[in-house]
Every structure is written in structure tokens, then in C-alpha cells.
Amino acid sequence: MNDAQTTQRDYRATVFLPRTEFPMRGDLPKREPEALARWQAMGLFRRLREISAGRTAFILHDGPPYANGNLHIGHALNKIHKDVINRARQMAGFDANYVPGWDCHGLPIEWMIEARYRKAGKDKDEVPVLDFRAECRAYAAHWLEVQAAEFKRLGVEGDWANRYATMDFASEAAIAAEIHKFAANRALYRGLRPVLWSPVEKTALAEAEVEYQDKTDTAIWVRFPVVLGDFAGSSIVIWTTTPWTIPGNRAVAAGPKIDYVLVKVEAVADASLARVGDTLFVAAALLDAFSADAGIIARSTLRTIKGHDLAGSVCAHPLRGRGYDFDVPMLLGDFVTTEAGTGFVHMAPAHGEDDFFLCHEHGIDVPETVQDDGVYAPDVPLFAGIHVYKAADPVCKALEDADALLKREEFLHSYPHSWRSKAPLIYLARPNWFIRMDGAEQIRAKALDAIDNTAFVPEAGRNRIRSMVESRPDWCISRQRAWGVPIAIFVRKSDKQVLADPAVFARTRAIFATEGADAWYARPAADFLGNDYNPDDFEQVFDIVDVWFESGSTHAFVLEARGMRWPADLYLEGSDQHRGWFQASLLEAVGTRGVAPFKAIVTDGFVLDEQGRKMSKSLGNVTAPQEVIGQYGADILRLWVMNSDIHNDLRIGKDILKQQADLYRRIRNTLRWILGGLEGFSDAERVERDAMPELERLMLHRLAELDAMVKRAVDTHDWTGVYPAIHQFCNTDLSAFYFDIRKDALYCDVALDAEGRMLRQSDTRRACRTVLDSLHRCLTTWLAPVLPFTADEAWRARFGEDACVHLESFPDVPVEWRDDGLDAGWAEMRAVRKLATMQLEESRRNGDIASSLQAKLTVTLAIDAPDALQSVDWAELCITSAAETLISSDAAGAGDSAPLRAVPRVEIAPGTKCARCWKVLPEVGENHAHPTLCRRCCDYVE
Structure with a gap:
């Protein structure tokens, strides 16, 4: 025998080895800013509006955060949750136009400016009011821009170019207009009654x-x-x-x-x-x-x-x-x-x-x-x-x-x-301006009716806000401060009645729209009263309106004024907003329009540390979103949000974030395996579901189950458990089960030419690749709302740099993919497989085998075992080189595993290891041209 005959051939080039440009490491802190720049350059938000033309609108109206500092973890939770819902609605075929906004008036900003004065030894009351208001406006404008950049870094998609703010001139004019509506219908009155009062800030508080x-x-x-x-x-x-x-x-x-x-x-x-x-x-x-x-x-x-x-x-x-x-x-x-x-x-x-x-x-x-x-x-x-x-x-x-x-x-x-x-x-009892809850306007009664007609997620929110509205006093809307929209009305000195002249109201609103609410302090009263009234006969009210009234009016100057859907489909905030923005919006809209400004309310819990404690700088347990993004990336923070029980109090900390990073890696590795297995895939390879092996049909069934979960979440706004289920599917059904089983067919059931191009493949491999295609399309789009950076990267890795997953829709999953009968049959097979895997692992630890392919499986079936257990290829399912099925004389199980009707036993597989597929088979060596290969591998290399 010459040297050429004795030299063993290297068959690695004949095996399909998955390849993809989708890297194993996410490197999110670096890649995410690049993705943001790409979306900005392509005009993603504009293109979304263009492709959505004619679709049913979906409006999640943004409750405005306060513009006075860097974002905290509660902000991140809120905006991420909103973004997931908006992105999902968009991909479900709606026009989800999201307009972010800010609350810019009120005591917290005043307090910060006053602190500067106190530090400089100045008295706020000595500063001209217009100068003071200008400083407050500049302070709010600065933090608005800072927060906008931080929200964008979280991956939140929205109409940032046309955001709203309560201090915009148009907003201030609209807020004044809403006050005028209450004045016109006589629900607004000035009265003396006790209110919660801050002696330090010298004002009423809500x-x-x-x-x-x-x-x-x-x-x-x-x-x-x-x-x-x-x-x-x-x-x-x-x-x-x-x-x-x-x-x-x-x-x-x-x-x-x-x-x-x-x-x-x-x-x-x-x-x-x-x-x-x-x-x-x-x-x-x-x-x-x-x-x-x-x-x-x-x-x-x-x-x-x-x-x-x-x-x-x-x-x-x-x-x-x-x-x-x-x-x-x-x-x-x-x-x-x-x-x-x-x-x-x-x-x-x-x-x-x-x-x-x-x-x-x-x-x-x-x-x-x-x-x-x-x-x-x-x-x-x-x-x-x-x-x-x-x-x-x-x-x-x-x-x-x-x-x-x-x-x-x-x-x-x-x-x-x-x-x-x-x-x-x-x-403390002080003269204040109130909106009457009862009486001819019936604001309380209408608000309670509106609550009954609103959907709540979770449902407990309904009783919470209802009890508050039932027992609340008249709404005190006046504040004895300077930074905000004034209660822009005049009171007749002779009878203490509000001047409810539509012409005066219209003149006031027009001035505010062009000059802002500062005009109330800068212009003489005559400019608002006009020629029909003597300013000496009237008291000009300089109390500012409660900021909750302002934010409660946003539906008017964001939704109505911009021609958006009214009422909004959804309001979403933390559970504290049952007494805050939710309630203010409800009362304001009911008092002026008779109905609520929303169809549904979703409430989230509060964020605590890992021990369940409230976050505090003094405790050193604060988790800042900026630090999380710098270390892990925004997608990890977003995954934490959607993996949490979001409607109850959430916990976060170093260990929890490490866990989320591990979950992310598993999802990313799943996407990478799919992409690698799809290299070179074409539509010509597709196999119809009915022609697929049962294992592939089981995976399609699981996709149909997940699709139903996603659709239900889109419809109800309740995403509880959806992304944990998707992760479980990736980890348990795919990585540890389906991928493990199908590696052999994917890698070896294919003939390649010298350049690595596919010449032919088995029907099983075609079915597998068809399923991988569906897995990629479903998982990448389903993950896009929560992992927008990673999902888009996985989409572009397959369809090119000009593609963008966020311009796609959720795939149409055929109803016939759902086959609940498969689950029952496969549950027992997977239980047997789990037992076999444990025995194989023990044999490895004992040194009997180095891999499962060196083993043979003998499966003893109970006499009453169903056909599915008799017909399954146990070697394929358990990744051994051989399997033998025996029929026991006993029923309902055998040996010590009575619940199972198929009991596996591990033996050493007879034969020689194939140099291409690594199975140990007696047939290796039959083919003299390929003496180190099994029959199947000989077929694919010849």
C-alpha cells in the first residue's frame, strides 16, 4: 500500500460550517451609538410615518417627566416600557406616532433657582418677576435637552424634533384656555378652605x-x-x-x-x-x-x-x-x-x-x-x-x-x-382657586363613569383611582408662586365675580400664544381687558395654576391641537400617578369635554434595590441608567424592564444586571446560531409544513404559541411574561433541544462543491433551514421592540446594511402551525431524552465515553406505549450513534421510572468513528474510496 492510500483524507471542507458576520460579543456600549447615528441618517422616524400612511392610528400619550436633572432609573423604566409598546404596535400594523414631552413649570425648578439666590445671599422677592421667570425657563430648557439626549440613548423612538413642553408659548396659551373653560362654566371659584400647605415654600401643594x-x-x-x-x-x-x-x-x-x-x-x-x-x-x-x-x-x-x-x-x-x-x-x-x-x-x-x-x-x-x-x-x-x-x-x-x-x-x-x-x-386655610367636583358640572360623577369605561392594566388600578376620586375634595388649582402659567382671569371688585367674557379670554390666549405667559406680568391689564372695561374695576389674579392642571391639559395642546387621535389609546405611568397625572388628566378632560382623554391606563411599580429597599444616595444603592448603559448597553437595561414583573415593584442592582447580561448572551447566541445556519438560504429550499418532520412542526407550533402571546400583549398592553417566554424558548426549546438535535443534519446532510456552494441536501436539512428562516423572522421582529439595537443588527446581518428591522412588520404566522396535540406527545419524548442525557453525562464523567456519539441507546418501551414512542428515532433525538427499541411485557412503564413508558439505557456503540460526522458505526470502512466514512457521508462527498 502506498503513502497516498494510507494518508487519511481531511473531510472538513465537505461539512457545512455555519458562518455569519453577526459577532458573538454584543459590544453594545460601542455599537448602540453607531446604530442611533445610522437611524438618524436614514430618517427612520420619518420613514415610519411614511409607510404608516393610511393605517389605524395608535396614540400612547406621553406623561411629561419633569425637566430638572439627569434621568433616574424610574425614568428609564417608564420610557422603555412606552417604547416597547409603541414599537410593537407599529410592527403590528398601526401608525404609532409618539410625541415625547416635558413638564417645565412649578415649584421644583423655582426651588433650584431660589437655592442659587440663597447661596449668593440674595432674596428671591427682590428679583423682578420676569427676570426670575427667565432664569427658570433657561434652567428647564437646559435639562430638557439633557434628558432628551439620554432618552434617545435608551433607544426610545419618537418625534423628538416636535416634542412638546408645558413652557412652550402655544402650550401656555392652551393651558390658559382650559382655565377659561372652567371659568366660563362656573366650575372655577375662589374660596377659603384648608389645603396642604408648605410653610417653607409658602404655597399650597397637591x-x-x-x-x-x-x-x-x-x-x-x-x-x-x-x-x-x-x-x-x-x-x-x-x-x-x-x-x-x-x-x-x-x-x-x-x-x-x-x-x-x-x-x-x-x-x-x-x-x-x-x-x-x-x-x-x-x-x-x-x-x-x-x-x-x-x-x-x-x-x-x-x-x-x-x-x-x-x-x-x-x-x-x-x-x-x-x-x-x-x-x-x-x-x-x-x-x-x-x-x-x-x-x-x-x-x-x-x-x-x-x-x-x-x-x-x-x-x-x-x-x-x-x-x-x-x-x-x-x-x-x-x-x-x-x-x-x-x-x-x-x-x-x-x-x-x-x-x-x-x-x-x-x-x-x-x-x-x-x-x-x-x-x-x-x-392651612387660605383663599385659593378651586374647581368644583360636585354641583351642576357633576365632574366627580362623570369622572367615576369614565373610570368604569376605561381599561386598566393591572385591573387593580381601577379601584385605586376610583377610591381617590370618590373621596377627594374640590380641586385646589392655585399656587402662590411665580414660575408657571398664571390663572389668567380678572375678578370684578364690586361683587367678587370672575369676568367670564369670551372676548377677554380670546385676547389673553392670543397674546400668550405669541409672547408666552410672561405677558401677564409684562403688559398692563388694559391690554387683556380691552376698551370695554376699566382696569380699576378689576383685580388681576396672579396666582399660578397647579402644575398638575398643566400636565392634565396636555391632551388639549398635544393631541387635539396636532390633530392626533383623541381620546388617546393609552396613558402609561407609575402607580403614583393615580393621584397625579392620571387623575389630573381625567378631571380636566371630564370638566371641559365630559369624557376621559384615554381609553386605557397602564401602571408600573417602583424600582427598588436588590434587597427591596428604596434607592437613596445616602445608602449608596442607586442604580443610574447612564452607568448601566456605559457598562452593559441600553439593550440590557431594556431587557431588565421587560423581563421584570413590571406592574409590581421591581428590583435592580449589580447581580440582577449580571443575570440580565447572561440572558442577553443566550438570546444573542441563539440569533447567531440561526444566522449561521441560514448562510446561503434561498426560497427554493423551502418545504411546506405538511412535508416537514414532526420535530420541525413542533418548532412551528411553539412559534404559533409565542405569536399568540405577542398578539395578545399588543391588544391588551399587558406584556407580562412575554419576553421571559421568548427567552425560555430560545434557551430550552432551541439551544438545548432543537439546535442540538439538528446540528448533524445541518452540518452533514449536504453536498458542497469545491467553492463551498451547496449542490444538494436532505429533505430534513431543507425543513430545518425553512424553520430557521421562520425563527429568524419571528424572533428578530418580536425582539425588536425590547432589543432594538441587537434585533436590527441581526436583521442587517442577513439582509444587508440598507435593511432595518424597525421598518418591518411582525410576520404572519399561519394558524395551521398551531398543533396542541404535538405538545402532549413530545412532552413524554423529551422526558425520556432528559433521562438519557443524564445517563450519557454520567458515562462521560465515568470515562466510559468522551461524547454522546460514542454511545448506543437501548430504549425499553412499555407494552402500552403509544406509536409515537415506538416510531421516534431515539438515536437522532438523543444524539447517539445508535439506538435499539425493546418492548417490555409490563404496562405503564418499566423499571424504576414507572411514569415513563420509555426507559433509556446507555451502552458503548459498536463500530468505528466516521471522520466526517463523528458517529460510531459498524459500516465505517465499507467504502474503499472513503474508508473512514459512514454510508451517508460517502453519499454526500462522492
């Missing part, structure tokens, strides 16, 4: 501007002596957690149906402020707790009555004789409970809503004891000039000196604070 923090406060039990009525000589005991409101007390309230007891104090502890012989009224249900708190050791019950029996009684103010020499009537209020305290509530009408309305109902005036800055007014006896934050000690001292204090106790509780200044808030 509920949505409030955060709750733990605060140590003082609770007190106080005697109110009864001076008139059947129970004169006894005392009513009240309990309050706000001692500073005692100077503002004007009444006491009892629950009409509550049982009260009049007790006589028989013995007290040494430190008790109660006196032996005192006769005190307390709710029966709270008597024991009160006695323990007040140090009353022994008592006797003199009488038990209902609350309504106290009607007509009159008390003295506990500080009578010290400047508070007025009567305190006993009133009945259904809001009084026996949950805590004594069952009596002291009424300070300037400092509580229940207090105000009950006192107002009985003609009791509202005293102005506290000024805008939280300091007692100069005419307040004993406490003039003291700040309410520091009033507990002097008030308790005065009560104790008056022999009215029964008990003082410090306690920790959750208390409202300004989310900007972090200072505690108070309830």
Missing part, C-alpha cells in the same frame, strides 16, 4: 407633591370644661397629635351614635395630671386605654349616653382667661370614630377639612391664627411669632398652667412632607 416620612410628634389629651348644658361642670377630653392647632380651636365634635361615659376619677398615679374628683367624658370603647394613658388608677361611672345627647352643650376653650375667652360649641360629626384617642375631636377650622366643613355648616368663622410662613400671627395670644414646628412645648406649657393638660406623649408616625423641600406640611 397630594401628588407630597411624600410621607417618619416624624416624631407630640400627642396631647386636653380637658375642655363644659360650661353650658345638662353636663356643665364636667369636662370633655380630646386627643390630638397637632398641639399647635389648639390656638385655632373653635369647636369640639362627637360621634352622634357613639356611646360615651361620664366617669369620676377616684384615684390617680403619682405622675398623673388627672385630679381625684374630675368628671370626664370619654368614649366607652376607649375608656380603658384612656385611663391607662392618663394614669387614672380608679374611676366610677356616673352616666352612659349617646353622642347626640351632647348636642347643645358648650365648652370653654382650655386656655380661657388667657386670651381665648370664647365659647366652644359641641357639634356632631359622622367622621368621628373610636379608633384612637378619646372619641372626641377638637375642631380647628383653619387646619382640617372635616373641621372646616363642620364649622362652616354651623356658621363658625375661620380664624387666621397661622401665617403663610407657619408663624403664629401677631394677634394670637401667648404664641405670637412662634413657628408651628416649635409650638408643642409652649402650647403644652400654657395648657398645663391652665390646668387643662391631662397627658403629653411623644410618638413616631408617618407624616406628610414636601417632596421638594423635605419640610413637614400643615393644613
Whole structure:
């Protein structure tokens, strides 16, 4: 035998080796900016609008973020979620025109500008208002541009060139127009009533501007002596957690149906402020707790009555004789409970809503004891000039000196604070502008009807916002600040009525549209009133409107003004917006148009750290989106969003991001394998589904299942579980199963010419490549909304640099691909395969075999095993070189694996290893021309 005959031929060139330009490493921080530049150069957003002409519009109206700093992780969550929904709707055949916007007015920006003044030793009130507003505008404009760039870097597609901002002149004019609508229908009124007030910022705040923090406060039990009525000589005991409101007390309230007891104090502890012989009224249900708190050791019950029996009684103010020499009537209020305290509530009408309305109902005036800055007014006896934050000690001292204090106790509780200044808030009655919730306009009733007709994701959002609207007071829309849209109206001095002249309103709006709201401060009143009115007869209102009213009006100057679909298909924000933007938008639209500005509301949870804690710079647990993008890329952050349970609180941190990066790599490797397997694929290779092997039909079935999930998510806006299911499919069904099985056919069932061109291939390989084509088209388009950079890269890797996946639509998946019967049959086969794989792995660890292709599988079938288990090619399925099927005499399984009706056993495969496909077969060596090949491989190389 000569040397040529003994030299073994290298058959590697005859095997199909997948090739693709789609790299294994994503290198996203580098590649993503290049993709953004490419989309910008190709005019992607413009082309999307062009190809969408004539389609059904889909409008997700953007709730405006606040323009005052770099984006935080909550911003990223919000905008990514919106972008996924918009991209998916676009690819589902809609015209998803997304207009991003910003909220630019209000206290947070004012506060930052004032901080500059404070640092420079300047007083804000000494700065001309127009100069101050100009600084606020410049500050907001700067951060708007910064945030826009950061949103774009996240991959958010939208009409950035035509974004909206509440400080745009057209927006300010539209906001004024919405105020005028409420003035015209008389729902707008000026009234005196308590509102949440910030003494530090000297303005009213909305509920949505409030955060709750733990605060140590003082609770007190106080005697109110009864001076008139059947129970004169006894005392009513009240309990309050706000001692500073005692100077503002004007009444006491009892629950009409509550049982009260009049007790006589028989013995007290040494430190008790109660006196032996005192006769005190307390709710029966709270008597024991009160006695323990007040140090009353022994008592006797003199009488038990209902609350309504106290009607007509009159008390003295506990500080009578010290400047508070007025009567305190006993009133009945259904809001009084026996949950805590004594069952009596002291009424300070300037400092509580229940207090105000009950006192107002009985003609009791509202005293102005506290000024805008939280300091007692100069005419307040004993406490003039003291700040309410520091009033507990002097008030308790005065009560104790008056022999009215029964008990003082410090306690920790959750208390409202300004989310900007972090200072505690108070309830304070001040003249403000309100929108009436009830009455002829029926805003509350219409809003509740609108909530019932709105779709909510999750459904729990409906009850949350409904309960808020049901119980909310009239909407306080005025703020005592400078940066914002003024409540641009005039009030007639003679009768205090709003001038609701359409001509004045139109003139005001026209000026605002060309000069902005600054004109209200720069121009004389006559320019707005015109020639028909004397400016001296009117008060020009300079309060600015609540920023929530502004953002609640965006539907008017973004959707309506631009001719977009109204109402919007969807509003999407965090769950805190049930009391914020969702509610403001609902009330504003219902009050002016009678219906909600949205068809559906989607709410997300809050982002916490990996331990479930709120993020805080002091804790050092803040995850900044800019840092995540710099290390991993935006696609990883987007994958985290859509892999999370987004409607509940989410967690993020280093370990979670590492997990997401691992998930991303698996998805990327799946796409790379598909692309490599499709090299040179042409339509001529396609195989119809009915002609495919069952394994390929199973993969098409799984695609049909996923397609149904995607379509359902598009329709419902609920993407929960969709992308985890896609990842699971890539990892479990494809990489660990289908790809593993079909590698042999893909690589070896093909004849290539000298240049590597395909000459012929097996039917199985054609079916596999046909499925790979569908996998690529489906997975790449389905992933495009959440992984826009990676999906576009995978699309271009196949269809060329001029292609763009974002101009494509989701593929039409034929309904006949769905075959639920396949799942049942393959579930048992995959269970047997899993057991075989475990046995093969054990044989490898033992050194019996080096790879599964060195093994033979013997599968013992139960006598009642279905045909599917008998006809399957177990060697192909389990990637062994040979398989033998035996029939057991037992039914319903064999051996120790009774649930399985096919039990595998691993043996050493007989034969020699094929140099081309690496299978170990007895037939290797039969062909003298190719003595190292098996029959199949000889067929494909000859």
C-alpha cells in the first residue's frame, strides 16, 4: 500500500460550517451609538410615518417627566416600557406616532433657582418677576435637552424634533384656555378652605407633591370644661397629635351614635395630671386605654349616653382667661370614630377639612391664627411669632398652667412632607382657586363613569383611582408662586365675580400664544381687558395654576391641537400617578369635554434595590441608567424592564444586571446560531409544513404559541411574561433541544462543491433551514421592540446594511402551525431524552465515553406505549450513534421510572468513528474510496 492510500483524507471542507458576520460579543456600549447615528441618517422616524400612511392610528400619550436633572432609573423604566409598546404596535400594523414631552413649570425648578439666590445671599422677592421667570425657563430648557439626549440613548423612538413642553408659548396659551373653560362654566371659584400647605415654600401643594416620612410628634389629651348644658361642670377630653392647632380651636365634635361615659376619677398615679374628683367624658370603647394613658388608677361611672345627647352643650376653650375667652360649641360629626384617642375631636377650622366643613355648616368663622410662613400671627395670644414646628412645648406649657393638660406623649408616625423641600406640611386655610367636583358640572360623577369605561392594566388600578376620586375634595388649582402659567382671569371688585367674557379670554390666549405667559406680568391689564372695561374695576389674579392642571391639559395642546387621535389609546405611568397625572388628566378632560382623554391606563411599580429597599444616595444603592448603559448597553437595561414583573415593584442592582447580561448572551447566541445556519438560504429550499418532520412542526407550533402571546400583549398592553417566554424558548426549546438535535443534519446532510456552494441536501436539512428562516423572522421582529439595537443588527446581518428591522412588520404566522396535540406527545419524548442525557453525562464523567456519539441507546418501551414512542428515532433525538427499541411485557412503564413508558439505557456503540460526522458505526470502512466514512457521508462527498 502506498503513502497516498494510507494518508487519511481531511473531510472538513465537505461539512457545512455555519458562518455569519453577526459577532458573538454584543459590544453594545460601542455599537448602540453607531446604530442611533445610522437611524438618524436614514430618517427612520420619518420613514415610519411614511409607510404608516393610511393605517389605524395608535396614540400612547406621553406623561411629561419633569425637566430638572439627569434621568433616574424610574425614568428609564417608564420610557422603555412606552417604547416597547409603541414599537410593537407599529410592527403590528398601526401608525404609532409618539410625541415625547416635558413638564417645565412649578415649584421644583423655582426651588433650584431660589437655592442659587440663597447661596449668593440674595432674596428671591427682590428679583423682578420676569427676570426670575427667565432664569427658570433657561434652567428647564437646559435639562430638557439633557434628558432628551439620554432618552434617545435608551433607544426610545419618537418625534423628538416636535416634542412638546408645558413652557412652550402655544402650550401656555392652551393651558390658559382650559382655565377659561372652567371659568366660563362656573366650575372655577375662589374660596377659603384648608389645603396642604408648605410653610417653607409658602404655597399650597397637591397630594401628588407630597411624600410621607417618619416624624416624631407630640400627642396631647386636653380637658375642655363644659360650661353650658345638662353636663356643665364636667369636662370633655380630646386627643390630638397637632398641639399647635389648639390656638385655632373653635369647636369640639362627637360621634352622634357613639356611646360615651361620664366617669369620676377616684384615684390617680403619682405622675398623673388627672385630679381625684374630675368628671370626664370619654368614649366607652376607649375608656380603658384612656385611663391607662392618663394614669387614672380608679374611676366610677356616673352616666352612659349617646353622642347626640351632647348636642347643645358648650365648652370653654382650655386656655380661657388667657386670651381665648370664647365659647366652644359641641357639634356632631359622622367622621368621628373610636379608633384612637378619646372619641372626641377638637375642631380647628383653619387646619382640617372635616373641621372646616363642620364649622362652616354651623356658621363658625375661620380664624387666621397661622401665617403663610407657619408663624403664629401677631394677634394670637401667648404664641405670637412662634413657628408651628416649635409650638408643642409652649402650647403644652400654657395648657398645663391652665390646668387643662391631662397627658403629653411623644410618638413616631408617618407624616406628610414636601417632596421638594423635605419640610413637614400643615393644613392651612387660605383663599385659593378651586374647581368644583360636585354641583351642576357633576365632574366627580362623570369622572367615576369614565373610570368604569376605561381599561386598566393591572385591573387593580381601577379601584385605586376610583377610591381617590370618590373621596377627594374640590380641586385646589392655585399656587402662590411665580414660575408657571398664571390663572389668567380678572375678578370684578364690586361683587367678587370672575369676568367670564369670551372676548377677554380670546385676547389673553392670543397674546400668550405669541409672547408666552410672561405677558401677564409684562403688559398692563388694559391690554387683556380691552376698551370695554376699566382696569380699576378689576383685580388681576396672579396666582399660578397647579402644575398638575398643566400636565392634565396636555391632551388639549398635544393631541387635539396636532390633530392626533383623541381620546388617546393609552396613558402609561407609575402607580403614583393615580393621584397625579392620571387623575389630573381625567378631571380636566371630564370638566371641559365630559369624557376621559384615554381609553386605557397602564401602571408600573417602583424600582427598588436588590434587597427591596428604596434607592437613596445616602445608602449608596442607586442604580443610574447612564452607568448601566456605559457598562452593559441600553439593550440590557431594556431587557431588565421587560423581563421584570413590571406592574409590581421591581428590583435592580449589580447581580440582577449580571443575570440580565447572561440572558442577553443566550438570546444573542441563539440569533447567531440561526444566522449561521441560514448562510446561503434561498426560497427554493423551502418545504411546506405538511412535508416537514414532526420535530420541525413542533418548532412551528411553539412559534404559533409565542405569536399568540405577542398578539395578545399588543391588544391588551399587558406584556407580562412575554419576553421571559421568548427567552425560555430560545434557551430550552432551541439551544438545548432543537439546535442540538439538528446540528448533524445541518452540518452533514449536504453536498458542497469545491467553492463551498451547496449542490444538494436532505429533505430534513431543507425543513430545518425553512424553520430557521421562520425563527429568524419571528424572533428578530418580536425582539425588536425590547432589543432594538441587537434585533436590527441581526436583521442587517442577513439582509444587508440598507435593511432595518424597525421598518418591518411582525410576520404572519399561519394558524395551521398551531398543533396542541404535538405538545402532549413530545412532552413524554423529551422526558425520556432528559433521562438519557443524564445517563450519557454520567458515562462521560465515568470515562466510559468522551461524547454522546460514542454511545448506543437501548430504549425499553412499555407494552402500552403509544406509536409515537415506538416510531421516534431515539438515536437522532438523543444524539447517539445508535439506538435499539425493546418492548417490555409490563404496562405503564418499566423499571424504576414507572411514569415513563420509555426507559433509556446507555451502552458503548459498536463500530468505528466516521471522520466526517463523528458517529460510531459498524459500516465505517465499507467504502474503499472513503474508508473512514459512514454510508451517508460517502453519499454526500462522492
